[in-house]
Amino acid sequence: MTKVVHKFGGSSLSSAARYQAVAQIVLGQCLAGDCVVVSAAGKTTNTLVKLWQSYKQDDNQGFSDILLQLENHQSELIAALFVGHNRSDLLAQLDNELQTITEQAKHGVLHEATLLAHGELWSARVLAYLLTQLGFAAQHVDARQLFTLHNGQLLHQQNKQACKELLQANALFVVTGFIASDVEHQTVTLGRNGSDYSATLLANYLDADAVSIWTDTQGVFSTDPRKVASAIKYPKVCRSQAHLLARLGNPVLHAKTLSPLKNTKIKLQVRSSFDVEASPTEIVKEGYSKAKRFITTFEDLDLIRVDALRQGEVGELSQLIQHSIHHFIAQGECYILVPAAHTHEVLQALSGRANIVESALQGFAVVAAPSDVAQLQVQATQLLNEQNVVVRFLHSDDEYVLFLTDQAIDSDVLAILHDKLVNKGRELAVIIAGLGNVGEVFVAQCQRQVAHLKQQFDVKVVALVRSGKMLFSASGIAIDTWKQQWQNEAVDYANSELIERIGELDYEHKVVIDITASEAFSHLYPQFIKQDCHLISANKYAGTADNTWYQNLREQLTERNLFWRYNTSVGAGLPINFALADLQHSGDKITQIDGVFSGTLSWLCSSFDGSTAFSELVVQAQAMGYTEPDPREDLSGRDMQRKLLILARDIGLTLDLEDIALQPLMPEDMAQGSWDEFLTRREQLDAFYAEQYQQAKAQNQVLRYTGSLSIDEQGKVSAKVGIAFVAKDSAIAHLTPGDNIFVIKSIWYESNPLVLQGPGAGKEVTAAGIHSDLYWLTQRLK
């Protein structure tokens, strides 16, 4: 049974290399029984249209030149892709067909649709041969055997049966898009760019599960991403908006594509054949996606008023000119927007029932939620005034407003319109995991900070997660009353449910902020990435995971253009990762990092003077929110070892934790058992510390816990964290309790190192540091 119908457009098949790429996608994604629908390669249909025009104009020279052009293109493709009998077979078939075309032209019996059909026939045949050559038995199928129309109407029952009979074998079928036949077996076309329609029709007839439209863009964007770099790719677009965009001439989806999916469960995705790993845009049923904002532009249109427009007539006209036509009713009159090059043809077809209202129009339409349209119309009018763009005709409907203008909407104007009308409505969903010391303060700070970010982004906290319980609200949680809401609505959850809920979120961007201290939670990162989530971590486990896992995670992030910020995992709010990144981006090379990278150990060592037991100070550090949930993570030196590893990886070293020597600041045997058991043996810790303290004192030095990493000239790396006795007048001896210090040597900071110093732990500074990462993210997403 066919599960998925994959459709590849002309841009995906524009060269031999593209055919190879498509074949690899098919090998990787398709199973026997799936179907592939193809359009004509590259610009073949345009060339065939020109061939038809030269035939109609009796331009024999033009006809031969264009035919030669087609022949060259096809034979070059075949020569580049095939050897041996496959090549000779395909060239012979091509030759045969070109001779037939020449003969038919000579005898004046050339038929337009039959001629245009060659583009798709060639693509399907070449791709099927290529797949077979690569070991995946594929059959090419002429869709004229599958789709029959009578008086312009598809004969659905008959077609369904034909599809089920002809495509039932356990093979892969490569079916021609765009073409069908009538009951007299004459070729008809399904309209320009009708291959998407062929794919959804086929999916309907075969009861397929899904249709993937593979194209040259990564999905459906808020506007043309080639013109506006900040165009937003939407993960989900509802069918009605997709249909409206298609009617407005948006090139990603075509007008009739969606109709076969009506009342079915068939999923539709738009994916990039140039970037297979990129997440697609899903076209979902009504109610499964929020209304999005789009700007789609027009060039060179005529506005025509039509008397008594018949039902279905717009479809017939667009079939006639092989181009989509937008129509609307304003003040009781019917209007159509026709590409100026086809106005004459359309007026002729409407024989006296139509007149041109405005000609040579440019412009754009803003598509949005009905509640936003009126306000966007006012804003857009003002922006056009500011840009001196003259509006000649304006029409607004429930879901869009149309501006027809004198001047073309160039990239600059489009970028301004997009920034003010679309970007302002962008949403970022925030999932906060970990509501302990730091997490609670972070959420409290959110109230003010989210309001600040709102100037750029609509930031919504959609989930709060603690171990085993979560509060999830796709439309956003009210921050000021979150505790109350938590009491009433938080539920037990399994990780799979959390991932599923995140996957269902219909936001332009999503970020998971990990303020847990949980290794298990960090293991979920790859799944968050699959759901297109950016990551912000205060948690250090992912940054210090085994190198293979870590590198893999980074690759997955890069492949999906996702960001990962973790500035607070080292030095709390201190901008140490920013500093290292900046130095390296500006061409510097870091050779050494020394210092104190633990707020807890800094505070303990600087505070201890013998008057209070060391273990008592540990309990105080814990109460102040400096320590890890189990303070032994700090006392063991492990936390500082993790931080040094994160820094090492940030400067391009591929170390693992074991590569950093570690000396604990506690008796090693106290690592076993629970924290409470540890406290029952606190004298042992006190004795251990007192002994080290006295030794340092005896040497007229002070006890500190430090870290160091250096790279020698041969590139050899040495790294360690441990107890150090330092001179009483050194900077480290004089650190304010709780402060971290990073002493960085590099090519530029060789003899006089760069020093970064300040609070290295604490709820407020850490929470603020996470907000800094969130702010950074929103700036990058802009």
Ligand SMILES: NC(=O)C1=CN([C@@H]2O[C@H](COP(=O)(O)OP(=O)(O)OC[C@H]3O[C@@H](n4cnc5c(N)ncnc54)[C@H](O)[C@@H]3O)[C@@H](O)[C@H]2O)C=CC1
């Ligand atoms: N305290 C500080 O000054 C700094 C802390 N950090 C890091 O921030 C993180 C949080 O620290 P604290 O707030 O002090 O810890 P905490 O122990 O007070 O809070 C941790 C929170 O994470 C939740 N949690 C634990 N496992 C979870 C799981 N599997 N799924 C979801 N939630 C889970 C807990 O329920 C709790 O709400 C740690 O990774 C820590 O290393 C980073 C810089 C400074």
Ligand SMILES: N[C@@H](CC=O)C(=O)O
């Ligand atoms: N426990 C850590 C907290 C910050 O990472 C420390 O004391 O530095």
